[in-house]
Amino acid sequence: MQLFLDTTDVAVLKSLAATGLVDGVTTNPSLIAKSGRPMLEVIAEICAVIDGPVSAEVAAMDVAGMLAEGRKLAAVAPNVVVKVPLTRDGLMATAEFCAEGIQTNVTLCFSAAQALLAAKAGATYVSPFIGRLDDHGAVGMDLITEIRAIYDNYDFDTEILAASIRTPAHVTEAALSGADCATIPPEVFEALFKHPLTEKGLQQFMADWAKTGQSIL
Numbered sequence: 001m002q003l004f005l006d007t008t009d010v011a012v013l014k015s016l017a018a019t020g021l022v023d024g025v026t027t028n029p030s031l032i033a034k035s036g037r038p039m040l041e042v043i044a045e046i047c048a049v050i051d052g053p054v055s056a057e058v059a060a061m062d063v064a065g066m067l068a069e070g071r072k073l074a075a076v077a078p079n080v081v082v083k084v085p086l087t088r089d090g091l092m093a094t095a096e097f098c099a100e101g102i103q104t105n106v107t108l109c110f111s112a113a114q115a116l117l118a119a120k121a122g123a124t125y126v127s128p129f130i131g132r133l134d135d136h137g138a139v140g141m142d143l144i145t146e147i148r149a150i151y152d153n154y155d156f157d158t159e160i161l162a163a164s165i166r167t168p169a170h171v172t173e174a175a176l177s178g179a180d181c182a183t184i185p186p187e188v189f190e191a192l193f194k195h196p197l198t199e200k201g202l203q204q205f206m207a208d209w210a211k212t213g214q215s216i217l
């Protein structure tokens with residue numbers, strides 16, 4: 001399973017990328033706004049840190065605008081993935097990007113039927129938003145299971161990118177449900193390393209080790 005970081009904070013990205021565990025990055029207009037920086041500059045910087053896929057989202061709502069913006073974003077670096085919304089225009093743009101060899105991430109997916117259309121349009125990734133579905137009273141993870149079954153039934157190549165991840169449990173459940181990737185906010189990524197029993201066990205081991213008076217080196 002590929003683990004992406006959902007961030008525009010380059011310092012935080014660099015710190016987590018140093019672990020070798022970050023396979024890619026996703027951004028969205030809200031994260032660009034949070035960065036307070038010019039989008040093209042941030043995307044270029046992220047692409048210089050990470051070799052894997054870096055999603056950069058179009059802001060246009062119509063096909064022509066999405067194509068113009070997407071081509072400009074794709075020219076920033078070879079690992080840019082153009083992120084388009086799951087709308088009728090977004091899927092038309094996706095099909096054209098696919099024909100041009102530009103990778104796409106179809107975002108704001110909230111139903112299996114939408115995911116089916118994204119795959120038929122030739123999306124490289126589809127992003128089902130787990131946390132936002134949970135917030136809406138649904139069981140977000142069920143959507144991953146449904147999309148996995150549909151994509152496997154028809155051998156679609158589109159990768160399922162579990163998005164709107166809020167907890168480490170979301171990451172585990174997405175992996176169990178067959179998501180190809182998950183995009184994770186930095187604070188949740190940090191939490192993945194931790195377990196209270198790991199910390200407790202380590203404290204005990206270190207206390208016992210100190211009692212031996214030994215040194216390995």
Ligand code: E4P
Nearest residue numbers: 006026027028132163164165
């Ligand atoms: C994914 O591509 C989105 O940027 C992100 O996962 C959305 O998460 P949120 O619902 O926490 O804003």
